[in-house]
Amino acid sequence: MVAVLLLALLAGSLSAAAQGSLAIVFDVGGRGDLSFNDMGALGGDRAQRELGVTVREVESATTADFLPNLRALARTRQYDLIAGIGFLLQDAMAQVAAEFPNQKFAIMDGLVEGLPNVMSVSFADHEGSALMGALAATTALELGADTVGIVLGIEIPILLRFEIGYRAGVKWAVDRWNEMHGTNESVKVLHVYTGAFDDPARGKTAAEAMLGQGAVVIYQVAGATGLGVFEAVEEFARAQGKEVGPPFAIGVDSAQDYIAPGFIPVSMMKRIDTGVFTAISRALDGTFEGGATLLTLAEGGVSASTLEDNIEMMNAAIEAGTLTEAERDELLAGIQRAREAVPASAWEALYTLDHLIRTGEFVVPQALDAETAEFYREILQ
Numbered sequence: 001m002v003a004v005l006l007l008a009l010l011a012g013s014l015s016a017a018a019q020g021s022l023a024i025v026f027d028v029g030g031r032g033d034l035s036f037n038d039m040g041a042l043g044g045d046r047a048q049r050e051l052g053v054t055v056r057e058v059e060s061a062t063t064a065d066f067l068p069n070l071r072a073l074a075r076t077r078q079y080d081l082i083a084g085i086g087f088l089l090q091d092a093m094a095q096v097a098a099e100f101p102n103q104k105f106a107i108m109d110g111l112v113e114g115l116p117n118v119m120s121v122s123f124a125d126h127e128g129s130a131l132m133g134a135l136a137a138t139t140a141l142e143l144g145a146d147t148v149g150i151v152l153g154i155e156i157p158i159l160l161r162f163e164i165g166y167r168a169g170v171k172w173a174v175d176r177w178n179e180m181h182g183t184n185e186s187v188k189v190l191h192v193y194t195g196a197f198d199d200p201a202r203g204k205t206a207a208e209a210m211l212g213q214g215a216v217v218i219y220q221v222a223g224a225t226g227l228g229v230f231e232a233v234e235e236f237a238r239a240q241g242k243e244v245g246p247p248f249a250i251g252v253d254s255a256q257d258y259i260a261p262g263f264i265p266v267s268m269m270k271r272i273d274t275g276v277f278t279a280i281s282r283a284l285d286g287t288f289e290g291g292a293t294l295l296t297l298a299e300g301g302v303s304a305s306t307l308e309d310n311i312e313m314m315n316a317a318i319e320a321g322t323l324t325e326a327e328r329d330e331l332l333a334g335i336q337r338a339r340e341a342v343p344a345s346a347w348e349a350l351y352t353l354d355h356l357i358r359t360g361e362f363v364v365p366q367a368l369d370a371e372t373a374e375f376y377r378e379i380l381q
Helices: 002-017 036-051 063-076 087-099 125-142 157-181 200-212 223-238 272-285 307-320 325-341 344-359 370-379
Strands: 020-028 053-060 081-085 105-108 118-123 147-152 188-193 217-221 248-253 266-270 291-295 302-304
Touching: 020 036, 020 063, 020 087, 020 272, 036 053, 036 081, 036 272, 036 307, 053 063, 063 081, 063 087, 081 087, 081 272, 087 105, 087 118, 105 272, 118 272, 125 147, 125 157, 125 217, 125 248, 125 266, 125 302, 125 344, 147 157, 147 200, 147 223, 157 188, 157 217, 157 344, 157 370, 188 200, 200 217, 200 223, 217 223, 223 248, 272 291, 307 325
Parallel strands: 020 053, 020 081, 081 105, 105 118, 118 291, 147 188, 147 217, 217 248, 248 266
Antiparallel strands: 266 302
16 A cells, blocks of 8 residues: 555656656657767756656658658647757657647757747857867967858858858957957958768768968868868878877867867857757747747857767767767767867957857857858958
8 A cells, every 4th residue: 555655656746747748850860860869869858857847759760751740749748848859850840849739849950930939049159160260269379370161051141140150250260369469460360161061971071171381270060071171181281190180170159169070179069958958948838939049159059069968969979879989989089189289378269259249249140141241251360
């Protein structure tokens, strides 16, 4: 009898703790990808921990699984929110959300228009890119160099925003340096739009050209094309007998520091985990609204990767069985070496600009069309 009562009380306490339900549909690759899927899962873990939310995760073996996965979840009518990780799910989500207008959905880093039950979460990548520019420029100045680079994919509005944000960070850092040192230094920003997100060879060619022109830091904003940037930077350094940069590459979207340990000290992270947590929080507290939602740096939408971010991502991969502890430790050692090779003043510049953006003392310009981008290229020199 006592045991029955204890079980009943336990069940009651668990029910009271579960304040809602969240379903997460992963992009192809699922947990253990050391990228958006793992970050989405971390957002679910946080919701479970802080909000008492029950979480169901659904893997997608191929893109053809998106539609049936979303539809099957919606049919149950059991979830306060169904979240899709990555823009590739946006078409399937638009279709299913139209079929189930009373079900709340959220798409991470994508856009579903015209449906009041879909929250489209994007991230202030121009603000995060400014941080990367500040670190890149200060690193160059400390090394006696005057050139940094950015390699991008297709010239579309969102990538223009990355480019101009990076340039703004470079300009801010150079102005700060000159004021602090009483100098008149300048740092040139080389940029190339490769026209592709899936061609590492193009990224490598672009980065090699920049390295040949003296670039000491190159920021990749080109999807898989950017893998070629990492390869070019590492090969250039190793050809000089180095096992750690400079030169350095900067990663994007997730903590890519592990891809070329020793040569990628930092990445500009889109905080998919914050996006998932924000969406389920709003679904539960009554503030959920369909349409576009931009998460800023101050709201935790973007950030510079930290060693702790890398550890958290790698531990998630270990749990998923895609990484071993020994592999994690080796990768982390390389990442730490890269971070230590970056001048302390460059990290200080990054952290200072981070604070100024958060407090609104520095506003990062945005460009979403070619004319505006060209205007900022001129004035941010």
